[in-house]
Amino acid sequence: MTNEERDEFLSQIDNDLDIENIHRELKALSKVDAKQIVDAMSERKIDLNVSVRRFQEDYIADYIEFLWDISKTSFWKHVIISLSIENGLLWSDNMFHFERLCDTKLPEDVWYAVMDFAVNADDDNKQDLDTIACVIRAQCLKFNREKSLRGFIRSCPKESWEITTKRIDKMIITPCTYSF
Numbered sequence: 001m002t003n004e005e006r007d008e009f010l011s012q013i014d015n016d017l018d019i020e021n022i023h024r025e026l027k028a029l030s031k032v033d034a035k036q037i038v039d040a041m042s043e044r045k046i047d048l049n050v051s052v053r054r055f056q057e058d059y060i061a062d063y064i065e066f067l068w069d070i071s072k073t074s075f076w077k078h079v080i081i082s083l084s085i086e087n088g089l090l091w092s093d094n095m096f097h098f099e100r101l102c103d104t105k106l107p108e109d110v111w112y113a114v115m116d117f118a119v120n121a122d123d124d125n126k127q128d129l130d131t132i133a134c135v136i137r138a139q140c141l142k143f144n145r146e147k148s149l150r151g152f153i154r155s156c157p158k159e160s161w162e163i164t165t166k167r168i169d170k171m172i173i174t175p176c177t178y179s180f
Contacts, residue, residue, distance in 0.1 A: 001032075006033075006036050010045075017054065020056065022049065022063065023063040027066065035074075038070055038071050039071050043077075043081070047081050049078065050084075050090065051086075057090060057091055058094065061092035062092075064078050065094060065097070068096070080110055082097065083113045089117075095180050098131065098135070101114065101135045102134055102142075102176075105142075106139060106145075111148065114132060114135050114136065115136075118133070118135075118136050119152070119153070119167070119168070131178060133176070140172050149168060153165055
C-alpha cells in the first residue's frame with residue numbers, strides 16, 4: 001500500500017462511526033496494510049473508534065482484539081483511550097483488552113493511564129473500580145509494579161495522598177472478582 005492509498009483509506013474512514021464496518025474493512029486488508037492504517041490513525045480517530053460507543057461495545061472490543069495481532073503499539077493506544085473516566089471502561093462479552101492488561105507487563109504509558117483511572121475514577125462506579133483493581137493487583141503482584149504505583153500516588157496532590165493510598169491498598173489486597 002502506498003502512502004497515498006493509506007491516506008485515502010484513512011480519509012474514507014475518518015468520520016465513520018460504525019466500528020463494525022471499519023473492523024471489517026481492516027480485516028479485508030493484508031496484515032501489513034492494516035498495520036499501516038492503524039498505526040497512522042490520529043488520536044481523534046482512535047477516540048471516535050473506542051469512545052463513541054452507541055451500543056457498539058462488542059464490536060469495539062472485537063476490533064481492539066484484532067489490533068493485538070496487527071500492531072501492539074496501536075492496540076495499546078486504543079486501550080489507553082478506552083480507559084475513559086468520562087465514558088467509563090469498555091465492557092463487552094469480549095474482555096480480551098482486560099486479559100492483556102492483567103497478564104502482560106504494561107508499557108509505561110499504559111500503566112500510567114491505568115493508575116490515573118484507578119486514582120481519579122468516581123467512587124460511584126463500583127464495577128469499573130473493581131475491574132481496574134484487578135489490573136492494579138495483577139501488575140503489582142505479577143510484575144512488581146508497586147514501587148512505581150507508590151511514586152504515582154506521591155505525584156498526586158498532597159492533600160489526596162491518604163485517600164488515594166487507602167483506595168490503592170484496598171485494590172492490591174482485594175482478590176479480583178472477575179475472570180478475564
